[in-house]
Amino acid sequence: MSNIKTIFVAFASALLAGCSLGSDNHDQPSNDGSRASQPDAQHEFVEKVNGYLANAKRSGATSEQIAILEQAEASAEVSIEDYEASVDATLDCLHESGADALDNGMIESEGLSIRQYGVPVSAEESHPRAIGDGVTIHRCVAEHSYWIEIAYQLQPSSREVRQEYREGFREELLECYSSRGFEVDEHGDITELMELGMYAYESDTIDANCLAEIGY
Structure with a gap:
């Protein structure tokens, strides 16, 4: 299968790598040079999820994606079950649209369990959905999982797993x-x-x- 955009790379933690759909901005150090404390990290994450929610609504996310983001905003966490379910919904949508989507299942990236899947570029070009200024992705990804995937990989617990791996x-x-x-x-x-x-x-x-x- 050629000309596939691998979606998980958009959010995974490959250090300083260029990404097609987004980026992983690392935790900012506090004034003394250390990483933010857990309560601070959770507060920062909740603020990010609030922004994801607004963007998700603007980009036509499903009620299911909105509900998971609202739960994440309340609990400062995205469960792996909700993460996988959202990607499953994206893949179902892709297949129903006729896209020959790639699904390699769960893999480990820097110790973190990540769903690796991909969308043919031609399918994305046929079903674009704007998610920001000049940025489009396949409408199925935008509707079902895009913002959840970002939140899952940027939540405090995921950052801690990756930090431990790097150590x-x-x-x-x-x-x-x-x-x-x-x-x-x-x-x-x-x-x-x-x-x-x-x-x-x-x-x-x-x-x-x-x-x-x-x-x-």
Whole structure:
């Protein structure tokens, strides 16, 4: 199957990767350089979901997607059951529309369970739905799961899973930086350390992509 847009990549946590439908903006550090506390993270997430709700309504989301987002706003959480059900609804819609959609089931991305599926570009072009200025996706994705997928992957518990996964690369990453004379705070936040290294590589400050070298 060719010319498939893989939807989960739009929300997954590939660090600093370009995405077709959205991006994963990492937690912002507090004034002392640490990540936001759990209550703060939950508050920030609820504020984001409030925005997702408004956007979902504007882009023609189903009542089911709206209801799950409202529950997420109230509980600061999207359950994996609601996440999977919303993607199932998207895939059912895609198949009913005649799209030859790809479904690879649940996979792990940075320790987080993610549903990997895809939509043929030609199908998306035939059934576009605007979700923002100059941004369109297949109407089935917009109607059934788009905003839920974002919320699921950006909720505090998902961020914690990914952060723990990244921590497993700290020692190797620091060794790679040290071998190239790239000085960083070895006790710094692991996500920020990864971002610093990627930026340094892309700006030719360091001659190696340490993330790739350590198998991240």
